[in-house]
Amino acid sequence: MSSTALRRSLLAASAVLVTAGVWLAAGTASAGTLTGTLYRDTDTPVARWLAANPGDSRAAQISSRIASQPATRWLSNFNVGTIESEVAGYVGAATRAGQVPALTVYGIPNRDCGGASAGGAPDLATYQTWVNGIARGLAGRTTLIMLEPDSIALQTCLSAGEITARDQALATATRTLKAAGAKVYLDGGHSAWNAAAEQARRLANAGVADGDGFYTNASNFQSTANESAFGRSVLSALSGRGINGKRQVIDTSRNGGAAGDWCGDDNTDRRIGRYPTLDTGDANIDAYLWIKPPGEADGCAYPAGSFQPSLAASLATGAANPPTTTPPATPPTTPPTTPPTTPPTTPPTNPPTGACGATYATSSSWQGGFQGQITVKAGTGAVNGWAVSWTLASGQSINQVWGGVLSVSGSTVTVRNAAWNGSLQPGATAEFGFIANGPAGTSSLSCSA
Structure with missing residues (x-):
């Protein structure tokens, strides 16, 4: 999975004002086009875990080195009905704090080519409706937006016509969000993926000329030095296409250790990298961001996007302490007003009486369709492979x-486990999701193992 922005005005003391959609932080050094302090949300999966596990031996290190830092808020639950209010609440809180908010927009159709982070909008027209809601929530307040991780670097599942349609959708989204005050950065892949000239060609086709630049390393662990060199090559290639004045954002959330394959769920050599900042010291780089929040899974050993304390602790082990005295994140004192960006990982308290059980929830709905999520839970014995069936309504x-393999026979739907989530210990859970046409909801579910 992704990068980023601008901000500023003057103020009377050390606060930051919002003026004409542009921020300026008095006396703050920088080098790219941005200055100011990044917004740190206190209602995050890591903060909720810390609130629920204050006595855990890993808590102090996770709190001081991860939860204390700003990371981007992912807009990944596709819901056209609530997206405007979610964005307005988040950006409004950042504005009141005098800080710079950063969002990762992740709802493009056929996202992740149907891989571990699949989902998103059912079609490009509905996607634009969702983006329009995001723009209304911004209300002219400058926000860093990392637009659709992997949407440009990963195209192997798309036909030529589908690539053209996606490029047009990304270009339209870029213009829409720019008009609403955002600083928009498009998917630049990373230094060990596509060649710089090829990535520049794809960025140009997707409308980077109307955006602020591109972000890299959101889906990998390449060093900051490698990424900045790659970024300079991409910028040079864009300049050769007549596209100038763009900047790079680099995801440093997990690049302080070994590089290697894309999945970090079970790699203990990863470490958090440079702490998030807009003070990059590099004229080509607008920000070092934590686009992928440290501790959230890639979808190999754990469900994509779920917070895993073992991953967070591994990333924090041996890392330097933050360069500032920013206090650790404190958990919210009231229930969150918006749903978390990742599905809850706490299973129901009672195991099913059979080999396995399944429960359904509607993640979001829109006219003519909906997104559903089903949680499978093992009973009192271990499960090595499961299948959930139900009957489609009219x-x-x-x-x-x-998160599963679909088969349909008449009106009967069956989803069997994916290769990575079929083995469950007693009481353990797995999840899969789907997008469907028609009225939201399912009939009674049956689970077999």
Whole structure:
């Protein structure tokens, strides 16, 4: 999975004002186009874990080195009905704090080519409706937006026509969000993926000329030195295409240790990298961001996006302490007003009486369709492979499934486990999701193992 922005005005003391959609932090050094302090949300999966596990031996290190730092808020739960209020609440809180908010927008159709982070909008027209809601929530307040991780670097599942349609959708989204005050950065892959000239060609086709630049390393662990060199090559290639004045954002959330394959769920050689800042000291780089929040899984050993304290602790082990005295994140004292960006990982308290059980929840809905999520839970014995079945209601059809393998026979739907989530210990859970046409909801679920 992704990068980023601008901010400023003057103020009377050390606060930051919002003026004409542009921020300026008095007396703050920088080098790219941005200055100011990044917004640190206190209602995050890591903060909620810390609140629930204050006595855990890993808590102090996770709090001081991870939860204390700003990371981007992911807009990944596709819901056209609530997205405007979610964005307005988040950006409004950052504005009141005099800080710079950063969002990662992750809802493009056929996201992640149907891999571990699949999902998103059912089609490009509905996607634009969702983006319009994000723009309304911004309300002219400058925000760093990392637009659609992997949407440009990863195109192997798309036909030529589908690539063209996606490029047009990204270009339209870029213009829409720019008009609403955002600083928009498009997917630049990373230094061990596509060649710089090829990535520049793809960025140009996707409308980077109307944006502020591109972000890299959101889906990998390449060093900051490698990424900045790659970024300079991409900028040079863009300049050769007549596209100038763009900047790079680098994800440093997990690049302080070994590089290697894309998945960090079970790699203990990863470490958090440079702490997030807009003070980059490099004229080509607008920000070092934590786009991928440290401790959230890639989808190999754990569900994509779920917070895993073992991953967070591994990333924090041996890392330097933050360069500032920013206090650790404190948990919210009231329930969050918006749903978390990742599904809850706490299973129901009672195991099912059979080999396994399944429960359904509607993640979001829109006119003519909905997104569902099903949690599978093992009973009192271990499970090595599961299948969930239900009957489609009149007018329903399944468009896309992630976290499982779909088969349909008449009106009967069956989803079997994916290769990575079929083995469950007693009481353990696995999750899969789907996008469907028709009225939201399912009939009774049956689970077999």
